[in-house]
Amino acid sequence: MFVRSPSSSRLQATLTLVPVAFVVLSVYVGGVLWAAGISFTRSSMLPNYRFAGLTQYINLFANARWQVSLGNMVLFASIFIPVTLLIGYSMAAMINRGVRGENALRTIYLYPFAMSFIVTGLVWRWLLDPNFGIADVARKLGFENASFDWIVNADMAIFTIIIAAVWHSAGLVMVVLLAGLRGVDDDLWKAIRIEGIPAWKAHLYIIVPSIGTSIATALVLMSLTVVRLFDVVVAMTGGGPGIATDVPAKFIIDHMFERQQVGLASAAATTLLLLVLAVAVPLLILKNHRKGGAR
Amino acid sequence: MISKLLLAATTATALCIAASASAQEVKGEVIHQWTSAAESAGVKVLAQKFTELGGTWVDNAISGGPNARSTAVNRVVGGNPPAAMLFNTGAQFVELQTNALLRDLTATAKADNWQNKMPAALLNSGIVDGEIWALPISGNGANWFWFNKPILDKIGVAKPKTWDEVFAALDKAKAAGLTPFTPSGEPRWQRLMFNAVVLGVAGRDTYDAVIYKRDASAVRGEKFKAAVKVFEKLRDYADAGTPGRSWPDSTNLVISGKALMTQGGTWLNGAFAAAGKTAGTDYECAIINPDQGMVISGDVFLFPEPKNAAMTRAQDLLLKAFADVPTQTAFAVANGTIPILKGADTSKLNPCIAEASRFFNDPKLSTGSDQMMFTPAIVGAVEDAITRFSTKGGLTAEQFIEAYAKGLSAS
Incomplete structure (x- = not known):
């Protein structure tokens, strides 16, 4: 039998990783550091290096649109994540009980995720249009006073985006959690049945804790959706009515390109990155911790 | 990854060869x-x-x-x-x-x-x-208003030339159970309409002071305030589907006879023409209070x-x-x-x-648009103010004037 010496296989691994490490360090980390640096300059259309201290950050946090964007992101996250998790878990638990046509159902549930967020956004935009959408169908069915104007109502529009995003992501969360559920030992289910534990109690206290890794994965994926939130907003409301559904990513793109305020946009991007790290790092630590504990 | 790089390299080489082969081509x-x-x-x-x-x-x-x-x-x-x-x-x-x-x-x-x-x-x-x-x-x-001619005839109104005539026509359309006004709800077109109202109501002097000199005191003046009030009144005639609607969709509602009026630049004429409509018989175009001129x-x-x-x-x-x-x-x-x-x-x-x-x-009879005179940062800042004012339940007239005046010094 051919046995590779440990030192040669380590060398090979190192050699393989060098280009990747180089790309990660120079492109990603380098790009992030550069953007962070630019956020302390007066850059407008093109980057320059005239130091401006914290001016861009002071302007950023005095900007009503940025405040609304951040508030929307927090509101979106606090509803989108739990609701998607709940729906995704319910679908996974249902399929896991061995319903007929599992493959077909799984495809249907996952289907929205296969669509671009832009398409999702446009479809929902027309569904929710106060003149031509669901409201019009209801009126034609005889409910003459039917009206559903959330998408053009500044106070409610953000919830229409949450609805579309939940619809889009629930299937993916289901698939991730289903993989976790499939990993639960049959003996555990048998024990639950023998003990006669009610289903909801069994799920809440026994099954959910035992698929912690899958849940952490789903949480990371959903958190990414939250910070990247852009295309569905552009397609559904364009950030409106007014600035009611603006989100940080849209704020950054608008200022980086159309408004030629690279410094301000970089300050916003850097702030967003710090927020992401504040949320993602604890989740990743939790995930790794669980993985280590399970073995 | 490697194969992609190879592909890119070959394509680049091929392009170079192609480029040198046709050096005569301009x-x-x-x-x-x-x-x-x-x-x-x-x-x-x-x-x-x-x-x-x-x-x-x-x-x-x-x-x-x-x-x-x-x-x-x-x-x-x-x-x-x-x-x-x-x-x-x-x-x-x-x-x-x-x-x-x-x-x-x-x-x-x-x-x-x-x-x-x-x-x-x-x-x-x-x-x-x-x-x-x-x-x-x-x-x-940029400061044109567009009307559906059959609807104008139906409510018995001539092509409006003043703001009072505009509001009278809108009221009559409303009374006849028609949708009076379908502007586009995208922020840049809301900004366009606001400028049309400033020039047409506050007049050329105020408009030029704001656009050419970025004069914040003109923004806080009485004439500008009067324009803000007219814009606010127009906003209240806009239909429920306005927020976020593109200009072609908005124009289409007037073309198809679902609404009386919309606002937009001369490019709207292309949309009417493409739908086979004739100016004067199917639709009308007008600058309101035209003595003040046109925004170029x-x-x-x-x-x-x-x-x-x-x-x-x-x-x-x-x-x-x-x-x-x-x-x-x-x-x-x-x-x-x-x-x-x-x-x-x-x-x-x-x-x-x-x-x-x-x-x-x-x-x-012609003056520059805000985009001609403002840096993109200022255009963006006043656009944010205008779109927040255009939204029901958004800024009040006073808050808006302050936000606009502050926007003039954005960088």
């Missing part, structure tokens, strides 16, 4: 955002003239002005500039010029007599320190500092094609915009464009 790549039916027809006219002059037109149409412009800027900064790129008339190009990334067009302009060919307002917007950096290519009037906007071509002699030649030919009077006029007719060169044959123009052309060529 290739001119043009980045623009003209993608609608009328706009593409216009581009074709320009490309044809360039081909006649011996060039090879390399079309790079990118949907959406900001997308096209950021692509062009990235290409210029990355050292691989196109021969020409389309920007809006105004301050957008200045930073490229300060960084020595643009070709100085002064000599060409002198040789080709641009001074006498183009309206001063347009040409001046491309001048920095006495040198010319931008070639105006299209002109539009437009597009310019910028020519990046050429990388080699071949590119200089291509740019020379492009400049020749774009500033040629018959070509420019044919382009404007196809595109539905105003012919900007003097001596253009206006007989083929539709009545609305012909009327706009009259305003356009009279310095007393």
Whole structure:
């Protein structure tokens, strides 16, 4: 039998990783550091290096649109994540009980995720249009006073985006959690049945804790959706009515390109990155911790 | 990964070979955002003239002005500039010029007599320190209101000329159970409409003080406030579907007889024409309170500092094609915009464009748009203020005036 010496296989691994490490360090980390640096300059259309201290950050946090964007992101996250998790878990638990046509159902549930967020956004935009959408169908069915104007109502529009995003992501969360559920030992289910534990109690206290890794994965994926939130907003409301559904990513793109305020946009991007790290790092630590504990 | 790199390398080599093989060919790549039916027809006219002059037109149409412009800027900064790129008339190009990334067009302009060919307002917007950096290519009037003629007849109203007549017509349409007003709800078109109201209500002096001098005290003055009130009143006539609706969708509601009025620049005329409608019998166009004049906007071509002699030649030919009077006029007719060169044959123009052309060529009846005078940062800041005011339950008139005044010093 051919046995590779440990030192040669380590060398090979190192050699393989060098280009990747180089790309990660120079492109990603380098790009992030550069953007962070630019956020302390007066850059407008093109980057320059005239130091401006914290001016861009002071302007950023005095900007009503940025405040609304951040508030929307927090509101979106606090509803989108739990609701998607709940729906995704319910679908996974249902399929896991061995319903007929599992493959077909799984495809249907996952289907929205296969669509671009832009398409999702446009479809929902027309569904929710106060003149031509669901409201019009209801009126034609005889409910003459039917009206559903959330998408053009500044106070409610953000919830229409949450609805579309939940619809889009629930299937993916289901698939991730289903993989976790499939990993639960049959003996555990048998024990639950023998003990006669009610289903909801069994799920809440026994099954959910035992698929912690899958849940952490789903949480990371959903958190990414939250910070990247852009295309569905552009397609559904364009950030409106007014600035009611603006989100940080849209704020950054608008200022980086159309408004030629690279410094301000970089300050916003850097702030967003710090927020992401504040949320993602604890989740990743939790995930790794669980993985280590399970073995 | 490796295979992708290989593929990229082979493609690049192939491109190099192809490029050197056809060194005689004068290739001119043009980045623009003209993608609608009328706009593409216009581009074709320009490309044809360039081909006649011996060039090879390399079309790079990118949907959406900001997308096209950021692509062009990235290409210029990355050292691989196109021969020409389309920007809006105004301050957008200045930073490229300060960084020595643009070709100085002064000599060409002198040789080709641009001074006498183009309206001063347009040409001046491309001048920095006495040198010319931008070639105006299209002109539009921005402060037009558009009416469905059969509805006007039905409610027994003539084409409105004053704000009182506008509101009277809107009330009558409303009373007749019709949708009175369907403006576009996208922030940049809300900004356009706001400027139309400022010029038409507060008057030319106030408008010019705000737009040309960024005078915050004019913004806080009584005349501006009166304009804000009229805008607020107009907003309340807008239908429920307004927020976020694009201008073609909004115009379509007037074209199809579902609504009486919408607002937008001369480009709306193209939408009516494309639907087979005739000005005067199917629709009407009007500037309200026209004595104050028309807001001019437009597009310019910028020519990046050429990388080699071949590119200089291509740019020379492009400049020749774009500033040629018959070509420019044919382009404007196809595109539905105003012919900007003097001596253009206006007989083929539709009545609305012909009327706009009259305003356009009279310095007393035309003034610049905010985009021509403001930096993009200021345009963005006042746009945020306007769109927040345009939303029911958003800013109050007083809060809005403060936000607008503050926006004038954004950077």
